[in-house]
Amino acid sequence: MIPLIAPSVLASDFANLQAEVEMLNKSQADWLHIDIMDGRFVPNISFGFPVVEAIQRHAQKPLDVHLMIQEPELYIERFRTAGADTITVHLEACIHLHRTVQQIKDTGAKAGVALNPHTPVQLLEDIIADVDMVLLMSVNPGFGGQKFIHNTYRKIEALKNLIIARNSHALIEIDGGVNLENAPLLLEKGADVLVAGSFVFTSADPLHTIAALKSSSI
Ligand code: DX5
Numbered sequence: 001m002i003p004l005i006a007p008s009v010l011a012s013d014f015a016n017l018q019a020e021v022e023m024l025n026k027s028q029a030d031w032l033h034i035d036i037m038d039g040r041f042v043p044n045i046s047f048g049f050p051v052v053e054a055i056q057r058h059a060q061k062p063l064d065v066h067l068m069i070q071e072p073e074l075y076i077e078r079f080r081t082a083g084a085d086t087i088t089v090h091l092e093a094c095i096h097l098h099r100t101v102q103q104i105k106d107t108g109a110k111a112g113v114a115l116n117p118h119t120p121v122q123l124l125e126d127i128i129a130d131v132d133m134v135l136l137m138s139v140n141p142g143f144g145g146q147k148f149i150h151n152t153y154r155k156i157e158a159l160k161n162l163i164i165a166r167n168s169h170a171l172i173e174i175d176g177g178v179n180l181e182n183a184p185l186l187l188e189k190g191a192d193v194l195v196a197g198s199f200v201f202t203s204a205d206p207l208h209t210i211a212a213l214k215s216s217s218i
């Protein structure tokens with residue numbers, strides 16, 4: 001399986017955002033992963049609508065927006081207007097997750113649901129048929145550059161089984177600590193989309209690193 005690669009803009013040079021986005025346009029990246037943090041759901045603040053709009057003005061690839069915010073239902077339409085193609089909300093942040101997933105779809109965006117490392121995939125049983133993607137956090141959300149959590153492999157297997165059992169078309173996206181060491185096993189277990197932030201942007205040659213991730217299946 002050839003994975004989709006979604007470099008996380010969080011690790012890019014914000015003072016040269018246009019150049020970073022143009023680099024991603026030229027690369028083998030499939031999507032641009034955009035992390036929104038509110039300082040409440042996670043203990044960090046990233047950026048908001050004006051920055052997403054600025055990225056969208058230069059990006060030639062879909063924007064994969066990951067909302068690490070409380071009450072995401074208040075901001076779905078604004079992120080869609082700012083340019084989001086996929087909008088992912090955290091299960092832990094949504095009291096009425098089914099309603100929020102429908103709200104995302106009503107904007108025309110694809111709907112994703114994210115799970116923190118401690119959240120069992122079995123909680124998706126009654127929503128999996130309605131979502132386009134499940135994002136499994138393989139670090140605790142809030143920061144780039146953290147160490148990959150190994151239990152993620154087991155969660156991918158369980159999620160894959162659930163997707164098959166429920167006849168769902170949901171993609172499995174892995175976010176946090178992804179690199180060339182863990183990518184092959186992530187793909188073997190059933191991952192479809194790999195997010196990579198610091199591994200791409202701190203490498204000497206991001207274009208080459210993205211290409212290497214793209215061809216990392218075994
Ligand atoms: C973490 C974010 C990730 C982050 C990944 O809260 O959701 O998307 O940017 O960064 P790395 O690849 O450096 O772990």
Ligand code: ZN
Pocket residue numbers: 008033034035066175195
């Ligand atoms: Zn993310």
